[in-house]
Amino acid sequence: MTYKVSIAIPICWPEEITFLRANISHIEKFTHPQVESQVIICDQTGTEAIKAEFGGRYYVLQMPRIDAGFPIDKSLEVADGEYHLSLDVDCVPMHHAWLYAPIKVLDKYTDIIMVGKATGLHNHHDYAKHGTFFHINNYLRYMRTEQARYVSRQVGFLRPENRPKANFYPVADFSFEANCDNGVRANSFTDRMGMGKKFSIAMNQVLGNTHEMGVFGMVLDELVFHMVFSSSKDWISDKTKTLGEEYLKWYSRINSEDFTTVWPDIVKALQPKYNILYDRHLWDGYKEQALTPQDELFRDFSAWKTEG
Numbered sequence: 001m002t003y004k005v006s007i008a009i010p011i012c013w014p015e016e017i018t019f020l021r022a023n024i025s026h027i028e029k030f031t032h033p034q035v036e037s038q039v040i041i042c043d044q045t046g047t048e049a050i051k052a053e054f055g056g057r058y059y060v061l062q063m064p065r066i067d068a069g070f071p072i073d074k075s076l077e078v079a080d081g082e083y084h085l086s087l088d089v090d091c092v093p094m095h096h097a098w099l100y101a102p103i104k105v106l107d108k109y110t111d112i113i114m115v116g117k118a119t120g121l122h123n124h125h126d127y128a129k130h131g132t133f134f135h136i137n138n139y140l141r142y143m144r145t146e147q148a149r150y151v152s153r154q155v156g157f158l159r160p161e162n163r164p165k166a167n168f169y170p171v172a173d174f175s176f177e178a179n180c181d182n183g184v185r186a187n188s189f190t191d192r193m194g195m196g197k198k199f200s201i202a203m204n205q206v207l208g209n210t211h212e213m214g215v216f217g218m219v220l221d222e223l224v225f226h227m228v229f230s231s232s233k234d235w236i237s238d239k240t241k242t243l244g245e246e247y248l249k250w251y252s253r254i255n256s257e258d259f260t261t262v263w264p265d266i267v268k269a270l271q272p273k274y275n276i277l278y279d280r281h282l283w284d285g286y287k288e289q290a291l292t293p294q295d296e297l298f299r300d301f302s303a304w305k306t307e308g
Helices: 014-029 049-054 070-078 100-108 145-154 160-166 184-192 245-256 259-269 296-304
Strands: 003-011 035-043 059-062 083-087 091-093 112-118 136-144 197-200 203-206 218-220 224-226 281-283 288-290
Touching: 003 014, 003 070, 003 100, 014 035, 014 049, 014 091, 014 245, 014 259, 035 049, 035 070, 049 059, 059 070, 070 083, 070 145, 070 160, 083 100, 083 145, 100 112, 100 136, 100 296, 112 184, 112 281, 136 145, 136 224, 145 184, 245 259
Parallel strands: 003 035, 003 083, 035 059, 112 197
Antiparallel strands: 083 136, 091 224, 112 136, 197 281, 203 218, 218 224, 281 288
16 A cells, blocks of 8 residues: 655745755655655745756745745645645654654554644643643644645634735634644644544654753654754844754754765764653543553554564
8 A cells, every 4th residue: 555645845944945955855765665755845935946946856835934834734735645744844854664654653543633743832821721732743743634634724724813914714713812833723623623632753862952942953753853943043033042052053064064964963963862662642632641562552653663
């Protein structure tokens, strides 16, 4: 059986083309015989550079830069895969099963709606007052395309205050008046509507820590590397204070050197964060359950990473 996955990659700033090249090259490198992919580059740079370089091989969807969730909504309008993945431009696939294993979860476990990495945003007091839910972030979220498309039409993945800019009018009358970025509102909607469980994979390595924003350069269940904060120039006034010299060093190298020369140093510098054994979780709409090798889902996911 072959699975077709539509991969939406938003790019906001022209200088992020370095990340995009690395992302695309690793997508091409880490293939799987049972997965076919449709790459949708959501180009918000306002230039022709992305289309000129990638338009011949991939679907380049040019759009205005509105917010982090808007490219997800737009990509779902053209996605032709049975499954949909939102993937930040600064994510680098690291494993041949980076698409296969999460999609196998959705294929077998029909009561699971999302696979990705929980971020903890749902624990923020401004969000928590709107009820209990579990947040899988836009930077790595696998879903069945039709379910993602339904959520997009009902409430959208973009921020509510940006709906007029996108000419978007939701179907659902869904009350969640908080500062919602990265699909927070959409995640809450799926839980409130009882649409399914959510599987959070592990964060097992990191490149370093920022001063105020948490870890950066995280490795997600040995499948994907995510740099984090790469397009932060428009919302962080003092990068040295907020992000720190270590982050700025790596970001400068990535943007000034050939990524193939930086990547081995990144891999060498990665440090353990959590053991996978302790960082896979399942959310059933009511509570978060830590998974162990005694759980079927844990065993299946580990096995699927070795297939193909």
